[in-house]
Amino acid sequence: MDPLWAMIAELWWIVPVTTGAGVIAMLGMRHQRTIDARRLExxxxxxxxxxxxxxxxxxxxxxxxxxxxxxxxxxxxxxxxxxxxxxxxxxxxxxxxxxxxxxxxxxxxxxxxxxxxxxxxxxxTTDPEHRPLARVMAAHDDITQRWLAYETDPARRIVFPGMSDGRVPATAAYLTARAEAQRLRPPSSQTRMTPVQYVAYRNAVDELARTFEAAERLAWQEARAAGMVAPEPRPEPAVVWAAAAQQFIDRSSAAIAWASDNAPSIVAMAQRLNDMTAPRTAKAPSAASSQRTDAPPPPQRTPPPPARDSRQPVWPVPARGSQRSAS
Missing domain, CATH: 1.20.58 (Methane Monooxygenase Hydroxylase; Chain G, domain 1)
Known part of the structure; x- marks a missing residue:
C-alpha cells in the first residue's frame, strides 16, 4: 500500500475532530459575545x-x-x-x-x-434591538436626523439660521459634541465593547443630546423674537398645577427616602441634643440626711464675755474728791 494512503487511513479522524472543536469554539465565543452585549449596561x-x-x-x-x-x-x-x-x-x-x-x-x-x-x-435585553449598545446608537441616529432636518430643509435654514452657524456658541458646542460622539461610535451594534468604551460612548451621546437641545431652544427663541414663528402657547393651568403637584410629590418622596436612610443618625443626634439641653435633676437626699434636716437645729450658745483683767489700769483716774464724798 502506498505510504500516503496508509497515513491518511491512520489519521483520518483528525479532520472531523478539529472541525468539531472549531465549531464549538465559534459557538461558545458567539454565545459569550451575546451575554456580554446583554450585560453591557x-x-x-x-x-x-x-x-x-x-x-x-x-x-x-x-x-x-x-x-x-x-x-x-x-x-x-x-x-x-x-x-x-x-x-x-x-x-x-x-x-x-x-x-x-x-x-x-x-x-x-x-x-x-x-x-x-x-x-x-x-x-x-433578549431582543438585539433593545440591547444597550443598540439603544444608544438609535438615540445617536435620532439626534443626527433631527439636526439634518435643519440642514437640508431650505425653509428651516431661513427661519433658524443659528442651527447652521458654527459661530453661535450653542451650535459650536453641539458640533464639538457631535464630532466626539462620532469618534467613539462603534461600526455596528454587534461590535464587542468593554464597559469603559460603552460608558464613554453613552456619555458622549448624552452630551450630544444636551447640546442639541440647548442649540435648538436658542434658535427657536431667536425665531420667535424675530417674528418668524408663532409665539409659544401658554400651558393650561391644569397642566401647570399637575406638574407642580408631581414635583411636590417627587420632592416629598425624596425627603422621605432620605429620612428613612438617615433615621438612626437623626435619632442619635436628637438624643444627644436632648441630653445636652435637659436640666440636671438633684440627687434624692438620703434617709440620714432627711432625718437631720427634719430635726430642730441645736441651740446656739453665746460665748461668755471676756473676763476683765484686774491688772489693766482704770482710765480715767477718779478724782480724790469723789472718793472722800463716797467715804
Missing amino acids: YDAARLELHDARAHAWSTRGALKLARAELEHVQAERAAARASGSDVAAARRRLAVAQREVRAAATEVRMRRVRVSAARAGLAA
Missing part, C-alpha cells in the same frame, strides 16, 4: 458605582484635611500668627468639602439605583 453601571465610591472616599479624605486645616489656623490665630481672613477662608474650604461629601454620597445612592435598574433590565 449592567457592567457599565457597576463600573460607575465603583468610580462613585472611590470619589466618595476621596471627598471624605478632603473633608478630614479641611477640618485639620481649620483647627491649625484657629490655633495659629490664638497665637497671633494668623488673621481672621485666614480663619474665614479655612471655614469656607470646610463648607465646600462638606458639600462635596454630601454630593458624593448622593451620587453613590443614585449609582446604586442604576445598578438595580440595569440588573432588572437584563431579562428585557
Whole structure:
C-alpha cells in the first residue's frame, strides 16, 4: 500500500475532530459575545458605582484635611500668627468639602439605583434591538436626523439660521459634541465593547443630546423674537398645577427616602441634643440626711464675755474728791 494512503487511513479522524472543536469554539465565543452585549449596561453601571465610591472616599479624605486645616489656623490665630481672613477662608474650604461629601454620597445612592435598574433590565435585553449598545446608537441616529432636518430643509435654514452657524456658541458646542460622539461610535451594534468604551460612548451621546437641545431652544427663541414663528402657547393651568403637584410629590418622596436612610443618625443626634439641653435633676437626699434636716437645729450658745483683767489700769483716774464724798 502506498505510504500516503496508509497515513491518511491512520489519521483520518483528525479532520472531523478539529472541525468539531472549531465549531464549538465559534459557538461558545458567539454565545459569550451575546451575554456580554446583554450585560453591557449592567457592567457599565457597576463600573460607575465603583468610580462613585472611590470619589466618595476621596471627598471624605478632603473633608478630614479641611477640618485639620481649620483647627491649625484657629490655633495659629490664638497665637497671633494668623488673621481672621485666614480663619474665614479655612471655614469656607470646610463648607465646600462638606458639600462635596454630601454630593458624593448622593451620587453613590443614585449609582446604586442604576445598578438595580440595569440588573432588572437584563431579562428585557433578549431582543438585539433593545440591547444597550443598540439603544444608544438609535438615540445617536435620532439626534443626527433631527439636526439634518435643519440642514437640508431650505425653509428651516431661513427661519433658524443659528442651527447652521458654527459661530453661535450653542451650535459650536453641539458640533464639538457631535464630532466626539462620532469618534467613539462603534461600526455596528454587534461590535464587542468593554464597559469603559460603552460608558464613554453613552456619555458622549448624552452630551450630544444636551447640546442639541440647548442649540435648538436658542434658535427657536431667536425665531420667535424675530417674528418668524408663532409665539409659544401658554400651558393650561391644569397642566401647570399637575406638574407642580408631581414635583411636590417627587420632592416629598425624596425627603422621605432620605429620612428613612438617615433615621438612626437623626435619632442619635436628637438624643444627644436632648441630653445636652435637659436640666440636671438633684440627687434624692438620703434617709440620714432627711432625718437631720427634719430635726430642730441645736441651740446656739453665746460665748461668755471676756473676763476683765484686774491688772489693766482704770482710765480715767477718779478724782480724790469723789472718793472722800463716797467715804
